[in-house]
Each structure stands twice: as C-alpha cells, then as structure tokens.
Amino acid sequence: MKQQPLSLSSLMVLLVSGVAAITVLISTLVYTTLYANALRSNAAASSEQSVAQAAGAISDYTSDASTLIRRITGELQSEADDLTLAETFSTMVQMRDDLTSIGVYTSSGRLLSCWTSGRTRKPQAGSLDLTGVEPDPSGLYYTPPHVQNLYADYYPWVVTIARPAALDRYGGEVFVSMDLQFSSIAAYMDAVGIGQHGYSFIIDSDGRLVYHPQQQLIYSGLKTEDTAPLAALGDGVHADQDLIRVIKSLPQGGWRIVGVSYLDELVRQPQQTALQMLLFAVPIALFILLGVALLIARLVSRPILRLVGEMRDFETAAPDFVYTPVSGTREICVLSDSFEHMVGRIQKLVDEVKSEEETLRKTELKALQAQINPHFLYNTLDSIQWMCELGRTQDAVKMVSALARLFRISTSRGEDLIPIRKELEHAECYLIIQKFRYKDQFSYRFDVDESLLDCLCSKITLQPILENAILHGFGEFVEDGEITVSVRPDGTDILMTVTDNGVGMEQSQCRAILSHDRSGPGGIGIKNVSDRIRIYFGAPYGLSIQSEPDQGTRVIIRLPQSGGNAHENP
Structure with a gap:
C-alpha cells in the first residue's frame, strides 16, 4: 500500500512547539530592545546637555572676544596718537593671558602694525591669510587654529579673529586682528565629560577640524576622525549602531561643537543583564528552531524550490x-500533478499555434502573390499589344522580358525570403514596365551598398511601395517624377528607402496607409x-513613412542583416 505523504496540517502541528519557544524569545528580545532604546534616549539627552554647556561657554568666550576686537577697532578709529595706542594695546595684551598680539594688516595680508606683550618679534614676520575663511553673520573672520610665527622664541597655538575696518590713519580699508591662545578654548572642551570614553571637538562649517582633544595624534596619523560627513548634518542628535553624535552650531565664527559618546559603554550593563536572561532561553529556542528549519527544508522548501526551478x-x-514530477507533502504533490497537466496542455497548444502560424504564413504569401493588381497585368499586355501594332518590337520585347522576370521572381520556388539582389531585380522589372506604360513620366535610380545584396528580405517588399508612389505620388503630378531606391547599412540593420518627389501627403494619410489592408484597387x-x-x-523591424504635402514621400524599411540561404536563381 502506497504511503500517504505528510500533509501541511501535520507539519503545522510540528511547528507549534517551535513557534511557542520563538515567541518567548521574541518577547524577551522586545523587552530588552525597548529597555536599550530608553537607555539610548537618556544617553542622547545627557550628551546633548553636555554639548550645550560647552557650546554656551565657548559662545560666551567668543562673544567676549568679538566685543574686544570691536573695542580695539574703536580705539584705532579714534584720534589717539600712536604712543597712546601702543600703551593701550600693550596693556590689553599683558592683562589677558589668552591674548598674544594685536595687529593691523592690509587687505592683501601684509602686516602694518603690531602690539605685543614685549616679546622679541622676528624681522619681516607676520602675515594674515584668510584664504577659505568666510565671515560670520557679524562680519568677523575666525581662522582655524595655527602656530603663531610672530616671535623669535615663542610659538603659541592661536586662533586669529579679524575684522575689516576703514581707518584713516592707514589710508583706507584694513583688517584689525587679534591672536588668542587656543588653550583657553581647549580648556572648555576638555572639561566636557560624556561617559568614560566620550569626547567633544570643534569643526567649521565645511567640516574641517578646528580642535580635537587628540589633535596631535590626528596630525601625526596615529588617529583618524572623519569629519567631512558631519558638515552635511544639521544640529541635533545623530545616532547609529555604535555612536551618538551631538552637533550644535555657535553663533560666532561658523564653528560647530560635536560631542561623541559610545553606546557600548552606556548600555553595556543592561544588555549584560538581558543576555543572562537570554542564555537560558536561547539554546532551547535555537534547538527547536533548528529542528523546525530542517523539517521545513525537507518537507516544504526543497520541493517548492524544485517546483519553482x-x-x-x-x-x-x-x-x-x-517535466520531472516533484515529491513532498500531499499539497505539493497536487501542485506538481497540476503543473504537469498544465505543461502538457500548453505544449499541445504551442504546437497547434505553430502549425496554424505556418499555415497562415503560407496562405498569406499565396494570397499576396495572387493579389498582384490584375489591372496592372491587363494594362501591361495592352501596352505590349499596342507596341507590336506600332512596330515597336524592341520595346515590346523589353516589356515582355521584364514581365516574365517579374512573375518568375514573385514565385521564387516557394521561398518566403529572397536575397536583396533578387528583390531589387523584381523592383526594377516593375519600374521598367510602369515607365513604358506612363510614357517616361518618371525616372528612377538605385543607390545600393553591394555588400548587402546577399542579405535576405521578404519577397514582394518594394513593389507595393513603388506602386503607391507611381499611382498616388505622380497621379496628378505635372512635373517629371523621380524615384530613388536606396539600400544602406544602419549598424547591424539594413535600411531600404523608397523616395519620390511626388505630391506628398499629410501625416494622417501616412498613418492611414499603414493601417489599410490595400494600397489601391487590387x-x-x-x-x-x-x-x-x-x-x-x-517587432523592431517594419515600415515607416515620412512625407509632407508638395515635398514628396520617403518610405523606410528596416531589416536585419541576415545571411542568405535562399535560392539565387528562382
């Protein structure tokens, strides 16, 4: 007795135990995930608060510095003499530990005046380079931190704050600047605590590093800090799987404070607790899941994949x-049997359609051969009789020869496809006959790439187009007509074109011709x-028509460049 395959309902019973264990596991994971998300939110809020404090402190510092440089500018715009200014500015430098120098520079950066705390200056030292530095909304320029190269024996790390001003004592527009030791700003940043390993740094609006607590390691290549993507981020909290980044822009200098904290250290302990809980449930759930997966792979997945293949x-x-039948559960066997039956039906239908298409193609070709205009044949024979009566036997011979060749090529020994050279010969025979009949009302010429003559085309392709050009293009044409037949390559295709200088037509007529079944009576x-x-x-091949009234007509036939096995001498 044939054993019945396992049904899907039986399989579902086996899966229930696994689903129960997985449900417990998912519930535990959801709880720990929600708890971890709450910790993430708290960590983000704490980091945001720390960065806000640092930003506030630095903003106050830079605001004080902007007030100071405006005061310096005001002193320079006053009528005080140089000695008084020197005493005032030297006192300022000595009173503030973070202020190393005050200077006046030309718009090109050349130093005009400088006031220091009395240290020895280098000869020809000092220049102001604001390349790439944009002013903040208040019009002040804040340069990136750099080594001050003004003194002979003192090289502090400074930030230059510059302000354009019109000073009569210097003859026009100059830059008033002051150099502030960056250690003061660094102290504010180093005081920011974000967890055990978190840190904060400063970038400018373009993402370039202004200050970093591990700046020396970065400049020496021992540490990297990818700041370029931060320029595109707005202010606020930006978290990923490993880090929380808090960004806050300062109102002065275009600087931005970036605080970095590590999620690992902020959520590690709660995750360890959750992990201990999961250690008991995970092995059991994994064991059940493995068993269920093996069952699904053996009883469902593999047969279905085979059936899909x-x-x-x-x-x-x-x-x-x-088709090779697929075995598996009862339902899969039913699907397999149904698919096998469908395959047989479709293959039978395909064979029937192929047979019908072949019959239709042969019938269509015979009908096309029988559709050659009987009036054309009668008129041609009348023209031959008329020539014989008038003694124009040579013309009659040519006309009879052309007619014979025309019908011989039309039959083509039953071949559906013929070489292009034969199709052109067929077209020329038709034109010879019509030229006699229409008493040289038109002329014709062929422009053919001889390398394409052995390629195949469907027979009786050009004759209907030439007939349309003569009957409709030159029917009421008072001038001499001209027909040009061209065969040229177009990439891997062939373009056969029939061009006439007849009366032309509207685009609506072109569309109508391509939709009608006949080009004229018979x-x-x-x-x-x-x-x-x-x-x-x-589908990519066929006919298209280009025409305008009184401008003639061009019919374009696109064919593939297919080699010929057709008979050369039909």
Whole structure:
C-alpha cells in the first residue's frame, strides 16, 4: 500500500512547539530592545546637555572676544596718537593671558602694525591669510587654529579673529586682528565629560577640524576622525549602531561643537543583564528552531524550490521541456500533478499555434502573390499589344522580358525570403514596365551598398511601395517624377528607402496607409508588407513613412542583416 505523504496540517502541528519557544524569545528580545532604546534616549539627552554647556561657554568666550576686537577697532578709529595706542594695546595684551598680539594688516595680508606683550618679534614676520575663511553673520573672520610665527622664541597655538575696518590713519580699508591662545578654548572642551570614553571637538562649517582633544595624534596619523560627513548634518542628535553624535552650531565664527559618546559603554550593563536572561532561553529556542528549519527544508522548501526551478525551465524552453514530477507533502504533490497537466496542455497548444502560424504564413504569401493588381497585368499586355501594332518590337520585347522576370521572381520556388539582389531585380522589372506604360513620366535610380545584396528580405517588399508612389505620388503630378531606391547599412540593420518627389501627403494619410489592408484597387497592402516583415524578423523591424504635402514621400524599411540561404536563381 502506497504511503500517504505528510500533509501541511501535520507539519503545522510540528511547528507549534517551535513557534511557542520563538515567541518567548521574541518577547524577551522586545523587552530588552525597548529597555536599550530608553537607555539610548537618556544617553542622547545627557550628551546633548553636555554639548550645550560647552557650546554656551565657548559662545560666551567668543562673544567676549568679538566685543574686544570691536573695542580695539574703536580705539584705532579714534584720534589717539600712536604712543597712546601702543600703551593701550600693550596693556590689553599683558592683562589677558589668552591674548598674544594685536595687529593691523592690509587687505592683501601684509602686516602694518603690531602690539605685543614685549616679546622679541622676528624681522619681516607676520602675515594674515584668510584664504577659505568666510565671515560670520557679524562680519568677523575666525581662522582655524595655527602656530603663531610672530616671535623669535615663542610659538603659541592661536586662533586669529579679524575684522575689516576703514581707518584713516592707514589710508583706507584694513583688517584689525587679534591672536588668542587656543588653550583657553581647549580648556572648555576638555572639561566636557560624556561617559568614560566620550569626547567633544570643534569643526567649521565645511567640516574641517578646528580642535580635537587628540589633535596631535590626528596630525601625526596615529588617529583618524572623519569629519567631512558631519558638515552635511544639521544640529541635533545623530545616532547609529555604535555612536551618538551631538552637533550644535555657535553663533560666532561658523564653528560647530560635536560631542561623541559610545553606546557600548552606556548600555553595556543592561544588555549584560538581558543576555543572562537570554542564555537560558536561547539554546532551547535555537534547538527547536533548528529542528523546525530542517523539517521545513525537507518537507516544504526543497520541493517548492524544485517546483519553482521546473517552472523557470519551462518558461525558458516550453516546447522541448520534459517535466520531472516533484515529491513532498500531499499539497505539493497536487501542485506538481497540476503543473504537469498544465505543461502538457500548453505544449499541445504551442504546437497547434505553430502549425496554424505556418499555415497562415503560407496562405498569406499565396494570397499576396495572387493579389498582384490584375489591372496592372491587363494594362501591361495592352501596352505590349499596342507596341507590336506600332512596330515597336524592341520595346515590346523589353516589356515582355521584364514581365516574365517579374512573375518568375514573385514565385521564387516557394521561398518566403529572397536575397536583396533578387528583390531589387523584381523592383526594377516593375519600374521598367510602369515607365513604358506612363510614357517616361518618371525616372528612377538605385543607390545600393553591394555588400548587402546577399542579405535576405521578404519577397514582394518594394513593389507595393513603388506602386503607391507611381499611382498616388505622380497621379496628378505635372512635373517629371523621380524615384530613388536606396539600400544602406544602419549598424547591424539594413535600411531600404523608397523616395519620390511626388505630391506628398499629410501625416494622417501616412498613418492611414499603414493601417489599410490595400494600397489601391487590387493592390498588395503596404500594411501587409510591414506585417510580413515583423512576422519574419520581429517587432523592431517594419515600415515607416515620412512625407509632407508638395515635398514628396520617403518610405523606410528596416531589416536585419541576415545571411542568405535562399535560392539565387528562382
């Protein structure tokens, strides 16, 4: 007796025990996650508060410095003599430990005057470089920290604050500057405590480092601090998996305070507690989960994946596909049997459609061959009779020869595709006959790339287009008509064009021609020509028409460059 495969309902019973254990595990994880998120929020708030305190202190310091430089500017704009100014500024430098020098520079950065605490200055020393420095909203320039190269034996780390001013005593626009020791600002930053290992630093508006507590290690290449992405971040708290970054902009100098704290140290202890709880549940849950996964893989996943693979193989190669039934649960076996039945039905339908398409193609071609305008044949024979009666036997011979070649190529030994050289010969025969009939009312020429002559095209492609050009393009044309047939490569395609200088037509007429089944009474439809090309070569190929009234018409036929195995002598 054949054993019944396991049903999905039985499988679900086996999965319940695993789901129960997983539910307990998920509940525990959710609790610990929520608790960790609460700790993250507290840590972010604490970091934000610490950065706000540091920003407030530095903002007060820079505000005081901006007040001082405005006072210095005011002294320089007063009528005090140079000796009084020297005494005033020297006293300022001596009274403030963080103020190392006061200077006046030209707009190009050349030092004009300098007041210090009495230290020996280097000869020709001192310049002001504000390249890349933008003024803050109050018009003050804050340079990045740099080594002051003004004294012979003293090299402090300073920030230069400069202010443009118009001073009569210097003959116009100058920069008033003062150098402040950066150690004062660094003291505020070093006092900020964010956890055990957190720290804060200063960047400018472009993300360049202004101050870092480990600045020497960064400059020596022993530590890195990627500050460029911080320039695009707004003020506030920015957290990722490892760090909390708090950014706050200062109103002066375009500086931004960045506080960095490590989530690891802020949530480690609660996570360790949660981990101890999970250590009891996780092994059991993992064991159950492993068993459930093995069952699913064996009883559901593998058969379904096999069935999906069979479907993909059938999708890519339906006609030659051989289906191998998939085993598994009862439901999967039902799906497999249904798919096998569907494959058989589809393959049968595909075979029927192919057979019908082949029959339709042959019938269509025979119909196309039979659709050659009988009036064209009658008129041609009348023209031959008329030439014979008038003794124009040479013209009659040419006309009969052209007509014979026209019908011989039309049959083409039953071939649907013929070389382009034969299609052009067929077109030339048709034009010879029509030129006799219309008493040289038009002329024609061929412009052909001979390397394409052996490529294949569907037969009777050009004749309906030429018929349309003669009957409709030159029907009421009073001037001499001209038809040009061109065959040229276009990448991997071939463009066959038929151009006439006839009466032309509107775009609506062009669309109508491509939608009608016939080009004239009894003629072969231009739409049929386009449809046949698409049947043989695919959707990208076919006909298009370009025309304007009184400007002539151009019909473009796009074909692939396909090699020829058709008979050369139909």
